[in-house]
Amino acid sequence: MEDRVSVSIKDGVADVRLVRADKMNALDFAMFDALTATCDRLKTEKGLRAVVLSGEGRAFCAGLDTSRFETMKEGKGSGRLGSLVPRTRGVVNDPQYAVWGWRELPVPVIAAVHGVALGGGFQLMLGADMRFIAPDTKLSILEIKWGLVPDMAGTPILAQLVRDDILRDLTFTGRIFSGKEARDYGLATRVCDDPYKEAMTAAREIAGKSPSAIRAAKRLLNNLGSDPGKALLAESYEQQALMGTPNQTEAVRANIEKRAPNFID
Numbered sequence: 001m002e003d004r005v006s007v008s009i010k011d012g013v014a015d016v017r018l019v020r021a022d023k024m025n026a027l028d029f030a031m032f033d034a035l036t037a038t039c040d041r042l043k044t045e046k047g048l049r050a051v052v053l054s055g056e057g058r059a060f061c062a063g064l065d066t067s068r069f070e071t072m073k074e075g076k077g078s079g080r081l082g083s084l085v086p087r088t089r090g091v092v093n094d095p096q097y098a099v100w101g102w103r104e105l106p107v108p109v110i111a112a113v114h115g116v117a118l119g120g121g122f123q124l125m126l127g128a129d130m131r132f133i134a135p136d137t138k139l140s141i142l143e144i145k146w147g148l149v150p151d152m153a154g155t156p157i158l159a160q161l162v163r164d165d166i167l168r169d170l171t172f173t174g175r176i177f178s179g180k181e182a183r184d185y186g187l188a189t190r191v192c193d194d195p196y197k198e199a200m201t202a203a204r205e206i207a208g209k210s211p212s213a214i215r216a217a218k219r220l221l222n223n224l225g226s227d228p229g230k231a232l233l234a235e236s237y238e239q240q241a242l243m244g245t246p247n248q249t250e251a252v253r254a255n256i257e258k259r260a261p262n263f264i265d
Contacts, residue, residue, distance in 0.1 A: 001033070001034040001037050001038070002019075003019070003020070003030065003034075004018065004019060004020055004030050004031045004033075004034035004035075005017065005018055005019065005031070005034040005035060005037075005038050006019050007038060007041070007042075009045065009047075009048070011049075011204065011207060012047055012048060012049030012050065012207040012211075013049060013050050013051070013052065013200070013203045013204055013207050014042055014045070014048060014050070014051040014052070015052055015054075015200070016038060016042075016051055016052065016053045016054070017053075017054050017055065017056050018031070018053075018054070018055040018056065018060070018061060019056050021055075021056045021057025021058070022057070023062070023065065024055075024057065024058060024059040024061070024062035024115070024116065025055040025056070025057065025059055025060065025061040025062060025121070026061070026062045026063060026064065026065040026066075026121075027061065027063060027064050027065055027098075027120045027121065027124075028065040028067070031065075032094065032095055032098050035098040035101070035124075036089075036094065036097050036098055036101060039097065039098075039101030039102060039104070039105065040101075042105055043104070043105060043106070046265060047265050048106075048107050049107055049203075049206060049207035049211055049214070050107050050108050050109075050110070050202075050203035050204075050206040050207050050214075051102070051105060051107060051108070051109040051110070051203070052109075052110050052111075052112055052196070052199045052200055052203050053102065053109055053110070053111045053112070053124075053125075053128055054111070054112040054113075054114075054195070054196050054199070055113075055114070055115070055121075057115075058115045058116075059114070059115030059116045059117075059121075060111070060112075060113040060114055060115055060116065060117045060121060060124075060125060060137070061116075061117055061118075061120070061121025061122075061124050061125075062116050062118055062119075062121055063118040063119030063120045063121045063122070063142055064119055064120045064146075084151065089101075090104075092153060095151070095152055096151070096152055096153040097153075098124065098127075098152065099123050099124055099126060099127035099152045099153040099154065100127060100153040101127065102127035102128055102129075103127055103129075103153075103157075103222060106215045106218060106219075107206075107211075107214060107215060107218065108129045108130070108203075108206050108214065108218060109127070109128040109129050109130075110128055110129065110130045110131075110132060110189075110199040110202055110203055111124075111125040111127075111128035111130070111131045111132070111199075112132050112195035112196040112198075112199040112200075113125050113131055113132065113133040113134065113137055113139075113179070113195055114133075114134040114137055114195055114196075115134075115137060115138070116137065116138045116139070117133075117137060117138075117139045118138070118139065118140045118142045118176075119140065119141070119142035119143055119146075119150075120152050122139055122140060122141060122142070122154070123150055123152040123153065123154035124152070126153075126154050126157045126158065126161075126187075127153065127157070129218070129221075130189040130190075130199075130202070131182075131187065131188055131189050131190075132188075132189060132190045132191075132192055132195040132198050132199045132202070133179040133182055133183075133187075133188040133189075133190070133191055133192075133195060134179050134191070134192065134193065134194075134195050135178065135179045135180045135191050135192075135193070136178060136179060137178065137179040137182070138176050138177075138178065139176065139177055139178070139179070139182055139187070140170070140174055140175065140176045140177065141154070141158075141170045141171050141174060142174050143171075143174070144171065144172065144173070144174040145174045149171075150171070156225075160224075160225060161185075161186045161187055162185050162186050162187065163185075163186070166185055170185075179191050208260070208261070209251075209263075210247040210248065210250070210251045210261070210263050211247065211263055211265055212242055212245060212247040212248065212263075213242055213247065213248065213251070216238040216239075216241070216242055219234070219238060220234055220235060220238055246264060247263050247264060250262060250263060251263075
């Protein structure tokens with residue numbers, strides 16, 4: 001795993017980095033395994049408050065390792081993966097979990113994106129709750145170039161972020177667009193010269209908030225696409241569960257006393 005993804009945790013913030021820099025962090029089987037293992041680990045990490053996901057070297061992630069295409073040409077389907085249809089991780093299959101797993105983490109995830117985020121790499125950044133992107137980053141829903149469609153959990157997320165005709169344009173053409181354009185399309189949360197630095201600053205700010213409220217907020221926001229009645233009821237349940245708890249009381253006291261809060265996990 002350490003050959004593909006590194007994880008360090010300090011003050012509740014997990015610094016997760018793709019470290020296959022010589023291949024622009026391209027997605028091979030080992031990278032998929034490392035990403036899914038990282039999601040599994042962080043799901044149960046005690047004291048975790050926020051995550052920053054980035055790529056070392058020249059790029060965030062260049063997408064699927066082109067050697068994977070050889071197995072398709074040889075009629076081996078998806079190679080080691082076998083059929084993509086069976087749901088092996090709840091509502092997703094294994095490669096989808098490399099993206100969707102970040103959505104399932106109980107804490108906010110910020111993707112710091114630079115260089116390129118193409119194809120599978122583009123979908124990987126979509127798994128984050130927020131995307132901080134350098135203005136000159138090259139992005140693309142590149143699958144059409146290879147005669148494929150995006151299949152790493154990107155489509156349901158894109159449908160919530162991008163206007164329908166823009167999404168069709170990007171999907172049908174596979175054209176490359178910039179970080180600045182990504183902001184116009186609704187894909188970039190922030191466009192910044194140093195995405196990693198700004199993402200770490202934001203993550204530390206989030207880590208200073210009540211972890212109970214942050215986790216409740218993520219659960220609510222993850223359910224916004226569901227039935228409105230269920231979403232409204234979920235709001236009531238989550239708020240009722242938070243009111244009067246030690247962390248909620250501490251948030252009030254800290255603000256009144258103008259001091260840093262002392263939250264418990």
